Amino acid sequence: QAVLTQPPSLSASPGASASLTCTLRGGVSVVTYRIYWYQQKPGSPPQYLLRYKSDSDNQRGSGVPSRFSGSKDASANAGILLISGLQSEDEADYYCMTWHGSAVLFGGGTKLTVL
Amino acid sequence: QITLKESGPPLVKPTQTLTLTCTFSGFSLSTSGVGVAWIRQPPGKALEWLALTYWDDDKRYSPSLNSRLTITKDASKNQVVLTMTNMDPVDTATYYCARTWCSGGRCYFDYWGQGTLVTVSS
Numbered sequence: 632q633a634v635l636t637q638p639p640s641l642s643a644s645p646g647a648s649a650s651l652t653c654t655l656r657g658g659v660s661v662v663t664y665r666i667y668w669y670q671q672k673p674g675s676p677p678q679y680l681l682r683y684k685s686d687s688d689n690q691r692g693s694g695v696p697s698r699f700s701g702s703k704d705a706s707a708n709a710g711i712l713l714i715s716g717l718q719s720e721d722e723a724d725y726y727c728m729t730w731h732g733s734a735v736l737f738g739g740g741t742k743l744t745v746l
Numbered sequence: 747q748i749t750l751k752e753s754g755p756p757l758v759k760p761t762q763t764l765t766l767t768c769t770f771s772g773f774s775l776s777t778s779g780v781g782v783a784w785i786r787q788p789p790g791k792a793l794e795w796l797a798l799t800y801w802d803d804d805k806r807y808s809p810s811l812n813s814r815l816t817i818t819k820d821a822s823k824n825q826v827v828l829t830m831t832n833m834d835p836v837d838t839a840t841y842y843c844a845r846t847w848c849s850g851g852r853c854y855f856d857y858w859g860q861g862t863l864v865t866v867s868s
Contacts, residue, residue, distance in 0.1 A: 664847035665856050669793075676842055677793065692856070718841035726793055730853065733806045735783070 632656035633731045635738035642744045643717050651712040651741050652704070653727030666710030667728040668701065671740075677726060683710060686724055717745050748772035749786040750782075750843050750859035757865050759834050764864060767828040768843030775801055781846035782826040783855060784817065786839040794839075798846060799826055835866045 637656045643649040653668075655661040665684040669677035679692040683701025689701065701710045714721055722739075722745045727738040754766035768782055775782060783798040797817040798806045807815050816829045826843060840863045844855035 665852060669855075671793075676844075676861055677855075678858070679854055679856050682852065682854060690852075728793075728795075728854075734809055735793060735798070737785075737793040739792045 632738060633659050633729075635727055635729060635736050637725075637738040639739070640742045642698045645717055645719060645744065647717050648733060649721075649743060651714070651725050651727075651743065652707070652737050653710040653712070654711060655708050655710070657731070659731075659732075660705075661708045661710055664700065664710075664731075665728045667701070668699075668712045669726045669728065671724045672722075672740060680712070680717065680725075687744055689714055693701045713728055714743075719745050721745055748857045750845060750857060752843050752862040754841070754842060754862055754864065756863060757867065759868050760818070760834055760866060762833050762840045764828075764830045764833050764837070764852065765786050766787060766828045766830075766841055766843075766862065766864075768828070768859065770824050770826070770845065773845060775799075775819055775824070777801055779848045781853070782819065783846050784826075785844060785855070786837075786841045787861070788836075788839040791839075796830075796841075797828060798844070800848075806835070815828045826849045837864070838866050839864060843863060 634656045667682045671677040681691045681729040683689040698715045722742045726740045750770040781800040784796040797815045799819045814831045821824045840861040842861045843859045845857040847856045
């Protein structure tokens with residue numbers, strides 16, 4: 632049974648970079664999975680940010696700033712959302728998602744605080 | 747402009763069946779690559795995918811909730827309906843519908859409704 636695990640919270644300073652991890656557990660390799668990332672602000676539905684499988688298979692959503700990018704850490708079996716040049720407006724919950732067979736898995740979300 | 751809107755009862759009693767309707771505009775559920783999904787979020791908790799119907803009438807369900815869910819579409823009315831049986835207080839959540847866009851096997855939820863809060867209580 633595949634599961635996506637995210638740290639519950641992360642804090643970073645304005646102007647700094649934040650690396651949000653999404654670890655794939657359950658005996659499957661993140662290398663073969665596309666990881667999708669969503670941003671959710673209080674009282675609003677999630678918004679699609681980007682997907683990342685590899686440097687040749689990735690896509691940023693329409694209107695998403697280039698400060699948001701994806702990568703993977705194969706040794707940690709994790710997908711990564713990197714946010715550079717943090718701004719106060721980046722404070723939000725971030726969810727990773729993937730497809731496992733024909734079913735969708737969401738991670739538990741990371742609350743990013745910019746302070 | 748693509749929009750989706752969820753509608754349904756704000757309050758249901760335990761053991762009752764919940765019926766939610768997603769009414770959308772700006773796209774057609776008859777277009778190849780398009781689907782509509784239901785996703786829920788209990789208060790203060792994470793997102794949970796429930797079900798998805800595709801343009802070709804293929805349907806997929808969360809393995810953990812499969813026995814309780816039914817998703818149907820009426821492309822002519824631009825609506826997707828989700829029914830969930832045997833509701834329990836733990837099913838209290840905001841229920842979202844979202845357009846699913848698939849291209850080259852890459853499917854994601856690109857447009858979301860604002861969600862509707864459903865409370866399960868006697």
